[in-house]
Amino acid sequence: MATVLKQTPVPHYVSSKCNGDVQERDQVTKLVAQVSEKDGKVLHPDLLNPRLLEAQYAVRGELCLRAEELKKTKEIIYTNVGNPQALGAKPLTFVRQVIALCAAPFLLDDPNTPLLFPADAIERAKKIIASFGTGGVGGYTDSRGNPMIREEVADFIQARDGHRPSTEHIYLTDGASAGVRNVLQSIIRNEADAVLVPIPQYPLYSASIALYGGKLLPYELDEASGWGLDLDALTRTVAAARAEGYSVRALVFINPGNPTGQCLPGEEVARLVEWCAQQRVVLLSDEVYQELVYRKDRPFTSAxxxxxxxxxxxxxxxxxxxxxxxxxxxxxxxxxxxHVFSNIHPDTVAQFYKLSSIGLCPNTIGQVVVSTLCNPPQPGEPSYELFAKERADELASLSRRAALVSGAFNSLPNMSVVPTEAAMYAFPQVHMPPGALAAAEAAGKKPDVFYCLAMLEEAGICTIPGSGFGQAAGSQHFRTTFLPREEVMEGFVQKFKAFHINFMEKFGPKKKQ
Amino acid sequence: MATVLKQTPVPHYVSSKCNGDVQERDQVTKLVAQVSEKDGKVLHPDLLNPRLLEAQYAVRGELCLRAEELKKTKEIIYTNVGNPQALGAKPLTFVRQVIALCAAPFLLDDPNTPLLFPADAIERAKKIIASFGTGGVGGYTDSRGNPMIREEVADFIQARDGHRPSTEHIYLTDGASAGVRNVLQSIIRNEADAVLVPIPQYPLYSASIALYGGKLLPYELDEASGWGLDLDALTRTVAAARAEGYSVRALVFINPGNPTGQCLPGEEVARLVEWCAQQRVVLLSDEVYQELVYRKDRPFTSAxxxxxxxxxxxxxxxxxxxxxxxxxxxxxxxxxxxHVFSNIHPDTVAQFYKLSSIGLCPNTIGQVVVSTLCNPPQPGEPSYELFAKERADELASLSRRAALVSGAFNSLPNMSVVPTEAAMYAFPQVHMPPGALAAAEAAGKKPDVFYCLAMLEEAGICTIPGSGFGQAAGSQHFRTTFLPREEVMEGFVQKFKAFHINFMEKFGPKKKQ
Incomplete structure (x- = not known):
């Protein structure tokens, strides 16, 4: 079927959306050049929202596709996704007991239930179900989430920070990603609205900014200073962008860092907060890794x-x-x-409420998990000891694994890593010899992709090349989690070392940097 | 703090997003007139995404706010939201048993578990947990949802329709709303892209189209023919819009209807499908009420x-x-x-996959519910009888309540309703006498809002005025659910009748239409 091109002017009432301004109306008229179908398809991929087409988010990147192929014949160690339970982490028992009872409230009155569930889990489930009102977890909640659970979040923040936000400013969401997307959708008006995003970054940000039609303004974290912030460089970046006509609206900061595995010292968080205030930039603080901090001398400080x-x-x-x-x-x-709003205009908070309500409400079981984590069992309660032990054991194990991979990477030639002190990632730099760069070019691959593909082929380890997160020009990195269980991570280290040494021997002289 | 206006031209690389076309680049340059803060707030409500500001979605409409006020002193019957369990509907036991066991897999090996759970729920939970892979419901799934559950959906559709979609074309979502939003976001390129939406409609559609910057093209359902479709009128609407330069991309159809409570006969569904094919318009078929059909002679037919x-x-x-x-x-x-894609270009399906992946995955417990409903207990299995009885009892009760409210509305003067034959709503028309219209105008209210507010004040019944869904010009409606339990609905009918008769006596002569 032939492609149909429409270039008829748009009638006046279309442009009424543009506040009736004549200049704007003429622009809209010119913009209309709608192809309505192609190759017989209305939803031909060339005719979708161009912002969706532009958004980069590797669903099944080259590494992932190759790993699925190789999986048929050899064992693959997956360290590419921050997905702990899929790699063997056990859920916290109390959390799951409470979910089970909230989901099956008819168990609460069964005399056999205490055979399977501790008394405090039963009591907690009763309290949570009652807080949802008639219907328990089966009804829609307020679009911002269950009010009692938002109170528990406020209590949690008060205990952590010594300052209590209003529950009116706490919105529960389907994971942090849903909140990030709603916020970026609200902030971005057009492609002149810029959002500062760290390099390296988590691709949720670049993808969402593209999707909502804004401008991503990158700022590099400084690897040499342990992925620190260079506020002077940030100031220059913002000034240059503003001189070019951008409205620099917000700065994304991920602390503890993904993919960098760093935890910013409290005094640096304070400096960043002041900088944002002075620069009139809204700070979007992604703090999803706040529990996983391994250096006792550098605790997490919230924005x-x-x-x-x-x-x-x-x-x-x-x-x-x-x-x-x-x-x-x-x-x-x-x-x-x-997410928590601080000093956000009340009418803006109301707009976020409207946006949340279009999706009705966050799922109730996710809300129950927030409740159990913000208000965990207390000393003296039946579940306390197991809960505390499960958490402490997992944190200690992650800390050992962080040290294991950092130590291994730093023991190797042509490789260096800022030791992981938080989160679940390491982001080592690979110093590729000229022979390897030439081989990558000959293969038509980016150098980091070439290296990661070789690692996958030879060691069966699936990672993500640094270019997926952004990296300083000319540098090569990859991101690995250390989420496989400790016995698997030992194998990871041995296999990785053998691969890397072999790779460097194959492609060039050894050089320890 | 003073308002800062920026009108600097945008640099060349911004407009590279516009495919480098000079005319388009100039338009972008002119569009930049960024206010970066107001009253000291970067996120001042006036400076948010204008599409968000335009989106209409009554979070706490006037009726709802007044009901919360009145609730302090009198009992309110809430019939404003389609939220069955919040009004006393019980969840299906098997569904909740399976969820509880999937959430608490450590129960599966406990010898006491069979005291609380039937054998088939235990077996089902084991199967579902295994299908999620290591980590069960605690890990991210494929962004399209668990593959086994998508197979179950395909089986369900095959049993319903006699035709089986590919599991590659089935995407699980956090409720239908999340899918609708993703689809509209993908389809809409700019404000010249139009989507046909029925009047009356469910406001998710109008809000989402506004949010993504498209054009809502309304088409009226014909109340006189039982909320039927007038395809000739639709053809004229599309032709007129296309002549004006719109790219009419899609048509939303809600069947069974919300707020109309109708179920479209199979032959009309077939005519609509053909019409969409001939008009080169993508059919978006919202079929979330398909299970709730009360007329045996008019079963649900899927698009x-x-x-x-x-x-x-x-x-x-x-x-x-x-x-x-x-x-x-x-x-x-x-x-x-x-949602299920039929005849959608594979590269477009891949773009939907990318969009889903930015949100990581739909929540796993919601996926488990899809599994239990698409693959319910079978005859001979321990849970079958209870499951079938719970479903049949609820359907029969809803059917009685539908007849009760339709009968009551049609027995009254100055009122008529197309008898509800499906879903959970009635959308009666109120024939307001001139005296009532004048009183509404004097009170500064729309007539339907005036009527619903009076109903709330006098009868304690909280409904939604028809203007929230759209209605033919000059007509007045309201939407009510019949979700309160049967004993409450009896009270609803008595209270409503007394209110309505009193209202009509107060404002004008009786007139049965």
Whole structure:
């Protein structure tokens, strides 16, 4: 079927959306050049929303596709996704007991239930079910989430930060991602609205900014200073963008870092909060890894705490994100999370409420997980000891695995890594010899992709090339999780070392940097 | 703080998004007039995405706010939201047993578990957990949902329609709403892209089209013919819009209807499918109420079945939506749903995959609900009888309630309703006498809002005025669910009748239409 091109002018009432301005109306008229079908398809991929087509998000990147192929004949160690339970992490027992009872409230009155569930899980489930009102977890909630659970989040933040946000400013979401998307959709008006995003970054941000038609303004984290922030460079970036006509609206910061595995010292968080306030930029603080911090001398400091203890406590705009997916509970599949508004205009908060309500409400089981994690069993309660032990054991194990992979990477020639101190990732730099760069070019691959594909082929390890997150020009990295269980990670280290040494021997002289 | 206006031209690389066309680049340059803050707020409500500001979605409409006020002193009957369990509907026991066991897999090996759970629920939970792979419901799934559950959906559709879609074309979602939003976001390129939406409609559609910057093209359902479709009128609407330069991309159809409570006869579904094929319009078929059909002589016919039995079986583009929220299970809070692509270009399906993946995956418990409803207990299995009885009892009760409210409305003067034959709503028309119209105008209210507010004040019944869904010019309606339990619905009818008769006596002569 032939392609149909329409170039008729748009009638006047279309442009009424553009506030009736004549200049804007003429622009709309010119913009219309609608192809309505191609090759017999209305939804031909060439005719979709161009912002969707532009958005980069490797669903099944080259590494992933090749791993699925290889899996048929050899064992693959997957370290490409931050998905703890899929790699053997166990859920926290109390969390799951409470979910089971909330889902099956008819168990609560069964005399056999205490044979299977501890008393505090039963009591907790009763309390949570009652807080949802008639219908328990089976009804829609307020689009912002169950009010009692939002109170528990506020209590959790008060205990963590010494400052309590209003429950009116806490919105529960289906994981942190849903909140990030809603916020970016609300902030971005057009392609002149810029959002500062760290390099390297988590691709949710680049994909969402593309999807909503904004401008991603990259700022590099400084690998040499342990993925630190260079605020002077940030200031220059913002000034240059503003001189070019961009409205620099927000800065994304991921702390602890993904993919960098760093935890920003409290004084640096404070400096960042002040910088954002002074630059009139909204801070979007992604703090989903806050529970996983391995250096006792560098505890997590939330942007909320830093803000509340700054001179901008009553003015600087901040939105903080958290999730149930990325702590010791690792409940990725259950999709729970929340975000907190600080100093956001009340009518803007109301607009976020409207946006949330279009999706009706976050799933109730995810809300229950938020409740159990923000309000965990307390000392003296039947579930306390097991809960505390499960969390501490997993955190200690992750800490050992972080040290294991950092140590291994730094023991090798042509390789260096900022030791992982938080989260679930390492982001080592590979110093590729000229022979390897030439071989990559000859193969038509980016150098980091070439290296990761070789690792997959030879060691059966599936990672993500650094170019998927962004990296300083000319540098080569990859991201690995250390989520496989400890015995598997030992094998990872041995296989990886053998591969890397062989790769470097094959392609060039050894060089320890 | 003063308002800062920026009108600097945008640099050349911004407009590279516009395919480098000089004319388009100039338009982008002119469009930049960014206010970056107002009253000291970067996220001032006036500076948010204008499409968000335009989107209409009554979170807390006037009726709802007044009901919350009145609730403090009198009992309110809420019939405003399709939220069955919040009004006393019980969840299906088997569904919840399976969820509980999937959430707490450590129960599966406990010798006491068979005291609380039937054998087939235990077996089913084991099968579902295994299908999720290591980590069970705690890991991210494929962004399209668990492959085994998508197979179960395909089986369900085959049993319903006699035709089986590919599992590659079935995407699980967090309720149907999430799927509708993703689809509209993908289809709409700019404000010249139009989507046909019925009047009256469910406001998800109008809100989402506004949010993604498209054009809503309304088409009226014909109340006189039982909310039927007038395809000739539709043809004229499309021709006029196309002559004006719109690209008419898709048609939304809700069957069974919300708020109309109608079930379209199979032959009319077939005519609609053919019409869409001939008009080169993608059919978006919202079929979330398909289980709730009360007229045995008018069973539900899916657009998928009609398509597969038409001459366009291999060509016409269709996306069908379903949900776990709106059948006898009424699992609104658990957020499960799916959509099915028919004859959608494979590269377009891949773009939907990418979009889904940005949100990682639909929540796993919602996926489990889809599994249990598409693959329910079979005759001879321990849970079959209870499951079948719970479903049949709820359907019979809803059928009685539908007849009760339709009969009551049609027995009254100045009122008529197309008898509800499906879904959970009635959408009666109120023939308001001149005195009532004048009183509404004097009170500064729309007539339907005036009537519904009076109903709330006098009878304590909370409904939604017809203007929230759209209605033919000059007509007045309201939407009510019949979800309160039967004993409450009896009270609803008595209170409503007394209110309505009193209202009509107060404002004018009786007139039975």
């Amino acid at each position: 909320h705490k830093a803000l509340m203890e700054s001179k901008y406590a009553q003015t600087a705009e901040l939105i903080s994100f958290h999730s149930v997916s990325k702590g010791t509970s690792g409940e990725c599949g259950l999709r729970g999370g929340y | 998928h079945k009609a398509l597969m039995e038409s001459k366009y079986a291999q060509t016409a583009e269709l996306i069908s939506f379903h949900s776990v929220s709106k059948g006898t299970s009424g699992e609104c809070g658990l957020r499960g749903g799916y």
